[in-house]
Amino acid sequence: MSEKTIEEKVNVYKRLGFSEVDIWAIFKKWPFFLKFSKKKIILMFETLKKCGLVEEEVISVLKTRPQCIRASEQKILDSIETFLNLGFSRDEFKIMVKRYPQCTAYTAETVRKKFEVLVKKMNWPLEDVVLIPAVLGYSLEKRIVPRTNVIKALMSKGLIGSENPPISSVLVCTDQEFLKRYVMKHDKLVPKLMAIFIRARVS
Template identity: 45%
Template sequence: AASTSELTEIVSKFPKILGIRKGKAMSVYYDFAKEIIKADKSFEHKKLCHSSLPHGRMQENKIRNVSVLRELGVPQRLLFSLLLSNKPIVCGKEKFEESLNKVIEMGFDPSSSKFIEALRAVYQSSDKAIQEKVNAYERLGFAVGETWEMFKKWPYFLNFSEKNILGSMETFLGLGFSRDEFTFMVKRLPSCIGYSAETVKKKTEFL
């Protein structure tokens, strides 16, 4: 049985573990969380042994993938939220590795939550879909380099369809913004594309 101090430390850092219904799964994740916390306390940032895990099972894939992310420098708080996630991002193998390599090549900082957001966005989109989004932004007046810079600022940027983007533009144009002002604003704050028409109207009326 776990000591009280060990139990309280792990549960306080990983409270979602209390929501696991299956005892066996809870035990597996608890032991893994314990290893992460213990390893992170060492000066050498000890590498966890995950290469010997069997392949194919979702639980084992998650543990292996979370271990890889930890080794890259993803913080505990993000690791533990991923550990209990049923999102495909941490449940696969080849697609996970491929997406992870792309995000690393893009220069995202693993210690930032944007790293996980970017990983999720890339994982959920095929190369073809991503290229179509880049082309859509290009048609709206954004250079390819500008599109990727906006993605780095706000990874959810790639989740918006061309219809969403056009709808956002029409909202701002309808409020008196010029097309150039809209593109300039989106370059500065890409997340404004995600604002609903109602939100934008209320904010501008208040101003």
């Protein structure tokens, strides 16, 4: 791009409320940030406002995840509809976008499949997903299903009580930490629990 074109793009972001420091920090993170047309930049800014975000929050989201700019308006509007249809409120969707902007990039099918396991099968409340929306980014096959299967097996034997452990305790940790926390301490059941854990990962 010519210097003039770059300057024009920078000025668009400035008019939207970004500081020059913000703009160049984002550029270092993702240079394509300056590739988009003025129309596309403004459209994305307005689309994120439709998620319920105010100007400062949109700026914060784009500083965290500038790749959001390349998403189509329709994709984000479809994402809003997907979450609302699953029972999330607009305020909850707004919180998730602020905490984990990537959630707007997932297909309706991906979100629904993970919702079925996390909320329907495991009975974790919607609020847990809202507080830690990054769980929607975890692999269903490699992380979510193997771990939740182990937890279900432990609960069925009354080894961890009748209530689910926190979603953060189960999903937001390495495999080694999970196994230490929920498998290795149950001496006689270790082979069976490991079989459940591994079978789910390879099936």
